[in-house]
Amino acid sequence: METTLKALLAPHSGEMPAIGAPGREWLSYDGLRSLAEEVAASLHGMGIDASDRVAIVLPNGPEMATAFITVAQAATTAPLNPAYREDEYAFYLEDLKAKALLVEEGYDGPALAAANRLGMGVIRLSVPDGAASGHFTLASDLSGSAERAPAADDVALILHTSGTTSRPKIVPLLQSNIAASAQHIATSLALTPEDRCMNVMPLFHIHGLIAAVAATLSAGGSVWCAPGFDAMKFFGWMKEADPTWYTAVPTMHQAILTRAGRNADVIEKARLRFLRSSSASLPAQVMVQLQETFGAPVIEGYGMTEAAHQMASNPLPPRAQKPGAVGVEAGPKVRIAHEIENRLVEGTGEVVISGPNVTPGYEGNPEANAKNFFEAEGARWFRTGDQGAFDEDGYLHLTGRLKxxxxxxxxxxxxxxxxxxxxxxxxxxxxxxxxxxxxxxxxxxxxxxxxxxxxxxxxxxxxxxxxxxxxxxxxxxxxxxxxxxxxxxxxxxxxxxxxxxxxxxxxx
The missing domain is CATH 3.30.300.30 (ANL, C-terminal domain)
Structure with a gap:
């Protein structure tokens, strides 16, 4: 298996389309690779190398997708939600120890105010007129010299867990974690260069970054990047993008279903091989309704940030997609552990995982690491915080978050x-x-x-x-x-x- 993002993109045919967007030309694989080289040269000229962290605040769309894929081949990426307030940005930028903030040319919002408050370097992204989807150039006042490119055990992506009550935890994901997860997803969905994903997921979140973008590119397929999710525009985009699949969270699927009736003609012409759902449990009724509406299997996946997204997935036909189940093991080993004691058990308990896609541990948080990781049966296990059990066919059924x-x-x-x-x-x-x-x-x-x-x-x-x-x-x-x-x-x-x-x- 490939162990870096750069190696993941290397084998794919140069002329094939990689990144698309509404009303724009496609960026080819050759175009994406040369963009990655330009970005690396720009960042090195700013004194940024593999160990430096670049926070990215960009709207959803092709530049956000390519900024993640290319910056991560030269430095550590930290995408942040464009909707945050200034104080939230100040917290995350400081917590991440980011060296620079990457924003659009002309951006003058709260992320910039926070970066200025912290005396942080700012990198501006601009899109030349008539550029292909996702093509951009970088400029900054930062200067220096650096040349170290990331290796498999360098951190490629840093995200915070969504803390419900406590302080959010920092999850570092290595180049090898992301490469492994992208390949796990591509394998479980049998992705090929013929496949095209229409991405409507936010690209500051693990689901969109890895399942939609990295997994598709690892298989040589193409990603058509919508500017976010909009149920009113979804079917118009589908007509233009001509995807073989899309991935979304259950609330998006439900919103799409409310508009499906008046878009029967688009659905009939679509070449969808499957639909994918992840990030929250898909109600069985919604899975059945989606299958009936689109005439395509619905593949529910089970993922989390600490696993670089996917852990289990419903298989493709001819195997069954079970409504109410999050599928079978799909990459890492998935087992059930005792909820308090550090041992594996049969029956219902806490879902645990072990594999090459799993984070090495939370950053600067030994207490959380001691609580969430343990050794048993010759492997290191991560506690997901979910309760569940396997059925007789090896499909995992979640009974809820333990909390x-x-x-x-x-x-x-x-x-x-x-x-x-x-x-x-x-x-x-x-x-x-x-x-x-x-x-x-x-x-x-x-x-x-x-x-x-x-x-x-x-x-x-x-x-x-x-x-x-x-x-x-x-x-x-x-x-x-x-x-x-x-x-x-x-x-x-x-x-x-x-x-x-x-x-x-x-x-x-």
């Missing part, structure tokens, strides 16, 4: 199970079940719900529906009907802290 499991007076309730029951209600479009603090029981079950267009169900009828289908202690005591459920930066619905967000908890 999200609702503990109602000693009864443990999986929010995913309650979601699944409520989504069977004919008038319910979206659900997120969460813990509501309770003075006597500790936690009570609550659910936030978005109804289908024109539907008129109320709290009482939804609770009655649930009561007929599951044990009384699992039935939500509170059902909140909303126009929209609050989501995190990557489109995932956040269970932890939702009671506070919705104002259901009295402030102490």
């Amino acid at each position: 999200e499991i609702i503990n109602r007076g000693g009864e443990k309730i999986s929010p995913l199970e309650v979601d699944g029951v409520l989504l069977d209600h004919p008038e319910v479009a979206q659900v997120v079940t969460f813990a509501l603090p309770h003075p006597k029981l500790g936690e009570e079950v609550a659910a936030a719900i978005v109804l289908k267009e024109g539907a008129e169900a109320d709290e009482k009828s939804i609770r009655a529906f649930a009561a007929e289908r599951m044990a009384d202690f699992k039935v939500p005591r509170k059902v909140i009907i909303m126009d929209e459920i609050p989501k995190g930066a990557t489109g995932k619905m956040q269970r932890i802290g939702l009671a506070e967000k919705l104002g259901l908890v009295e402030k102490a």
